[in-house]
Amino acid sequence: MLIFGNKWLNRAIKKNVLITIAAMIFRAIAAASWVVTSYSLSSLLDGYYAGPAAFNKAALKVIALIFLMMLLNYISDWVRAVYIRRVNNDVRKRISDSVIENTSDLLSSKNTGKKISWYLNDVDELENKYFTNICGGAYDVTMIILAFVAIVMLHWLFAVAAAVLFLISLLVPALVNKFVMQAQEKLTVSKEEYTESVRDNLESVYTLFFADKLAYFMKRMTNAAQLREKKYYQYNMTRAKTQSAMFFVNFASQAGLMIFALYIASLGYVAPGSVLSIGALSGNLFNGVQGLMEALAVISSVSPITDKYAIKDTDENNVLHGGIEKIELKNVDFNYGEHSILKNFNYKFGKNKYALRGESGSGKSTLMKLMLGINQAGGGTVTVNDIDIKDLDLKSYFRHLSYIEQNVYLLNETIRENILLGSNIPEDKLQKIIQITNLDKFVAGLPAGLDTEISSNGQQISGGEKQRIAIARALVKDVDFLFVDEATSQLDPVNRADIEKILLDLKNVGVVMISHNFDTATLAKFDAVIEM
Structure with a gap:
């Protein structure tokens, strides 16, 4: 069931094909x-001329049809609501698939506001512009076809006039369609930028408050809102112009057909009641045409939205089977702008223990992110088991490694869920991990222990406890490589040494660790110390 050529959205339609067909059928029945x-209205005027009995019979018939029409429209709206709920859920799943597929881009850019906009703004846009118009299209097509059939039944001359006006009414939407698509693309980009600006400003409000710069916060919020509303205004004006053009053609077509009907009736070709039906049917026909053309224009404008959710087809040859045996950098270059961070860097990492040392900005974190696939080398290659990391399916790669960064993020979940992240391990293994990471005293002091809820990224928890939770997360997962970026920086020297000993004692696991606080005893436990 392919509709309007958008393969991405048609997957959601096909997955919910039965409810989609039901929604379209009920919209068609409502139409x-x-x-x-509308056709039955002619019987009112004809019945009026025929006498009270005929008029009363015609009136009862029309009233019954009106109540039936109301009932069918209600049922149609209910089925459509079920259909919209299901396809929206599929759209959100598709967006999540895209976020997972392009996690490295998200980690590199930190542009979470853009992704938030996908879940909030884009889902609403796709509902209003695509899925709703799929049902609306079925409604409009049915309205056009049946209205034209009814007009033919009244008189063939009406049908000829309606056909000519119908063809004319198709021209305007074809001419203005491209302007709607361009305006939609600009609006989509502006919504993403606005969401990112709001996120950035809200996260900076504490800094600005303590710097006594809340006026600057207000200025940034105002500028972001004004830019967003400017794009929205431009989009609405484009839509208003196109709708005005279509409304003019619609009104002119209805008026033209009515004038023609009056002329035909004055010549005695049709009964006077036909004019009343033509008035209603011409509205059905040309409103249906306007609705269909507008729906097609809007549907064709959603491609700029869905194009963002590209998911590459996974090449089975690039899926990492088994584990990670080695990660090698060959002649790697990396620059930040004009500043060279790495130049012709070569190193092979096996399942040993490595310390990365150097001044701030020397390239320690950059090197680690190149090995993780978050950053891409400007020159040379990074390979995993001799597979170029650019070609590697990163999801299969990440299954075999853990990454502990300095800035730990805690979910709005329990302590248990923040450690397990959905993993299912025996309780005794979890308790052992808690003891190893010295979280046992911290957990014992909480009101609900491991089941204590965390909120607002754990603002009530110290940085050291956050780092312990992050280390516990890494130990839950059986991995081949562990990357640690300043993950013990907020622990006191004794606890830092204990945690580093635990990580360095891991068997058959490659550990790459960055720290500014390596003591002599800890450094002696590494297989290699790389000075950046």
């Missing part, structure tokens, strides 16, 4: 009830 009611 048919409108046309039948």
